[in-house]
Amino acid sequence: MQIYRAHWLAPLFHHPFLATELRTDGLLLHLKGERHRLGWDELTAAPVWLTGPLFCRLRLHCTQGGIELDWLPKPQSKRLALAITQGWYRHHLSRVEPLAESCLALLEQGYLRQSRWFKLKAQAEAELSRWRRPPAEGVLEDKQRAAFELIYTLARADDDWRQARLQEYTEQALARFSGLFDSLEAHPLTGRQRLACVTDEDHNLVLAGAGCGKTSVMVARAAFLLASAQAEPDQLLMLAFGTEAAAEMNERLTALAATREVKVSTFHALGLMIVARVEGQAPALSPLAQDEALRQARLAGWLAELCTDKDYLERLLSWLSRQQGKPVLAPEPGQLAREWAPLVAALKVYGEPEPGRLTPSQAGQLGLVRPLLARYREELTAAGHIDFDDMIARATDYVQAGRFEVPWRHILVDEFQDISRPRAELLKALRDAAPGLSLFCVGDDWQAIYRFSGADVGLTTGFADYFGATAITCLDKTFRFNNRIEAVASRFVTRNPAQLAKRLSTHSRTEAPCVHVLPCANRPEAQQALLLRLLGQIASRSPEARVYLLARFRFSLPDQQRLAELRQAYPGLRLSALTLHGAKGKEADAVVILGLTRGRYGFPAEQAGQELLELLLPESESFAHAEERRLLYVGLTRAREQVCLLADDQQPSAFVNELLDGSYQGISRWG
Numbered sequence: 001m002q003i004y005r006a007h008w009l010a011p012l013f014h015h016p017f018l019a020t021e022l023r024t025d026g027l028l029l030h031l032k033g034e035r036h037r038l039g040w041d042e043l044t045a046a047p048v049w050l051t052g053p054l055f056c057r058l059r060l061h062c063t064q065g066g067i068e069l070d071w072l073p074k075p076q077s078k079r080l081a082l083a084i085t086q087g088w089y090r091h092h093l094s095r096v097e098p099l100a101e102s103c104l105a106l107l108e109q110g111y112l113r114q115s116r117w118f119k120l121k122a123q124a125e126a127e128l129s130r131w132r133r134p135p136a137e138g139v140l141e142d143k144q145r146a147a148f149e150l151i152y153t154l155a156r157a158d159d160d161w162r163q164a165r166l167q168e169y170t171e172q173a174l175a176r177f178s179g180l181f182d183s184l185e186a187h188p189l190t191g192r193q194r195l196a197c198v199t200d201e202d203h204n205l206v207l208a209g210a211g212c213g214k215t216s217v218m219v220a221r222a223a224f225l226l227a228s229a230q231a232e233p234d235q236l237l238m239l240a241f242g243t244e245a246a247a248e249m250n251e252r253l254t255a256l257a258a259t260r261e262v263k264v265s266t267f268h269a270l271g272l273m274i275v276a277r278v279e280g281q282a283p284a285l286s287p288l289a290q291d292e293a294l295r296q297a298r299l300a301g302w303l304a305e306l307c308t309d310k311d312y313l314e315r316l317l318s319w320l321s322r323q324q325g326k327p328v329l330a331p332e333p334g335q336l337a338r339e340w341a342p343l344v345a346a347l348k349v350y351g352e353p354e355p356g357r358l359t360p361s362q363a364g365q366l367g368l369v370r371p372l373l374a375r376y377r378e379e380l381t382a383a384g385h386i387d388f389d390d391m392i393a394r395a396t397d398y399v400q401a402g403r404f405e406v407p408w409r410h411i412l413v414d415e416f417q418d419i420s421r422p423r424a425e426l427l428k429a430l431r432d433a434a435p436g437l438s439l440f441c442v443g444d445d446w447q448a449i450y451r452f453s454g455a456d457v458g459l460t461t462g463f464a465d466y467f468g469a470t471a472i473t474c475l476d477k478t479f480r481f482n483n484r485i486e487a488v489a490s491r492f493v494t495r496n497p498a499q500l501a502k503r504l505s506t507h508s509r510t511e512a513p514c515v516h517v518l519p520c521a522n523r524p525e526a527q528q529a530l531l532l533r534l535l536g537q538i539a540s541r542s543p544e545a546r547v548y549l550l551a552r553f554r555f556s557l558p559d560q561q562r563l564a565e566l567r568q569a570y571p572g573l574r575l576s577a578l579t580l581h582g583a584k585g586k587e588a589d590a591v592v593i594l595g596l597t598r599g600r601y602g603f604p605a606e607q608a609g610q611e612l613l614e615l616l617l618p619e620s621e622s623f624a625h626a627e628e629r630r631l632l633y634v635g636l637t638r639a640r641e642q643v644c645l646l647a648d649d650q651q652p653s654a655f656v657n658e659l660l661d662g663s664y665q666g667i668s669r670w671g
């Protein structure tokens with residue numbers, strides 16, 4: 001215990017201050033006739049040393065005001081100032097040291113995510129408010145002073161400081177893992193692809209055009225997280241849109257030894273797993289949920305049954321007559337079921353719109369669809385079954401209620417543009433249940449083709465508004481198709497001004513037109529004959545080419561027998577027939593698009609009576625056939641080299657007419 005006394009002259013001049021005693025918990029001031037205890041927390045700053053002609057003073061800033069220790073001989077006052085300063089800073093050290101350590105650990109975790117940054121800043125600012133500036137050199141040991149300096153720097157750092165740290169981290173990560181990015185795939189990744197892989201904000205969105213290597217980036221990101229020890233394999237979850245895409249992703253990951261234990265799942269399989277784990281057994285999924293044809297058949301059956309009610313039948317016929325502008329005498333339950341199936345599904349997920357928003361025709365249709373949904377629900381309840389929407393909703397509830405322990409630290413989502421709100425809610429719930437979990441989503445708003453089944457592209461275009469702090473990386477170089485296909489496809493899709501503007505560059509270039517329009521009679525035999533000729537030409541140039549026959553509706557594709565005939569004629573070609581929705585995410589050397597005709601089941605499908613569905617679905621679209629347009633974009637961009645459009649020679653699709661209107665370059669017309 002040290003005592004620092006004022007000069008013996010002080011009492012003679014009636015000065016009350018006699019001595020200062022340094023204690024572990026603060027100061028004991030000896031005043032004339034009393035003693036005053038001053039805890040370290042009562043001091044709000046280090047003492048200020050003031051010199052005078054004969055004596056020196058120390059000014060103490062305390063919570064209750066200023067105190068001056070006067071009449072101190074110079075050497076004594078200097079030592080006292082240092083001792084008080086040291087005592088005071090050492091008192092704070094008990095908090096500052098562990099805080100600095102935890103801040104350093106956060107900084108060393110890698111990418112300074114916004115959530116970490118806000119946490120660091122808030123803690124550092126609160127701490128700095130207790131001592132305002134770090135100790136001068138010599139007051140404490142260097143290591144102790146460094147702890148104060150770090151907190152001081154963090155509390156005063158602005159976003160530029162954070163950006164500089166992000167830059168440092170990114171450069172280091174890119175340099176350290178350049179070998180991985182060079183060798184992971186058959187081709188070295190581009191700079192943008194690498195950047196997308198190492199960027200690790202709380203939420204990450206990779207926006208890319210078709211063929212820009214989003215799948216390559218998903219795989220490389222997983223490999224990078226493992227190689228950089230930012231995650232163990234079982235802490236990664238990769239979500240793909242469909243089972244086929246999930247299987248392909250799994251295959252590509254399995255090829256990389258370290259990624260074998262990474263979980264690749266569809267949203268449905270994820271929902272199923274969560275529900276099963278919480279309930280102890282897998283939920284009973286309705287066969288209606290798993291089989292679209294069965295669901296439509298059941299809807300058709302219910303419609304037929306409902307039509308035995310005179311009132312329902314009259315309402316239905318009058319609604320159909322108004323729709324078609326001619327008297328309808330008998331309904332076609334099969335066709336109606338096909339057209340109304342998305343309506344029933346949307347009504348179930350999104351509920352009924354406000355009655356005030358409905359036109360009389362929409363209100364009439366709603367009255368006709370409502371009993372179908374009621375029957376669907378009754379069937380599920382009676383069988384004790386749930387459907388996929390129920391499963392995702394139930395899984396979300398369990399995660400929100402803390403009943404499912406989230407093992408993942410990184411969730412990677414492919415084809416994000418086609419996510420629906422309930423699925424996005426599940427992602428949000430998983431994120432909230434696992435602090436520090438980061439989302440990495442790749443998507444292309446130009447390829448959003450599942451709006452009719454509830455997908456909400458607004459979740460991609462408004463990603464940051466929905467999730468929060470987001471780093472967006474854009475991939476704008478396509479490796480799949482050449483400049484000619486790119487020019488046609490990009491111009492076609494951006495005719496809709498609501499699509500986000502982006503410019504794609506292409507890896508390969510050519511001068512010859514690569515999109516061909518082939519007029520064809522709308523008869524299966526005529527189509528088959530033309531296909532045989534066309535495939536012959538493709539095979540003569542490239543005998544083992546992969547060729548996709550694509551169509552808006554399955555029935556526009558060659559049936560099994562005709563397909564077998566085509567395969568037999570050109571056994572070297574790898575020929576597949578797919579719907580345009582089924583071709584999502586795939587690529588072929590040549591693509592042939594069929595069914596380009598007008599009408600209800602043409603392309604674009606001109607289906608009347610969709611206004612109610614429009615109203616139910618999120619993000620209404622005013623541009624005519626906006627989704628059908630994106631669907632043709634998906635079709636055009638599956639091709640590496642050539643796209644052939646088989647157009648109805650009598651009633652060509654409005655899309656074909658547009659492509660031939662002279663404003664597109666790089667389109668050839670045959671015949």
Ligand SMILES: Nc1ncnc2c1ncn2[C@@H]1O[C@H](COP(=O)(O)OP(=O)(O)OP(=O)(O)O)[C@@H](O)[C@H]1O
Pocket residue numbers: 187188189190193208209210211212213214215216217444447478479480584585586587637
């Ligand atoms: N850096 C690269 N260099 C060369 N080729 C690449 C590169 N990245 C991807 N590719 C190739 O480009 C093609 C398209 O890649 P991928 O299928 O991952 O694209 P995508 O963005 O998922 O396409 P889409 O959205 O149209 O399905 C593939 O053949 C892939 O091997």
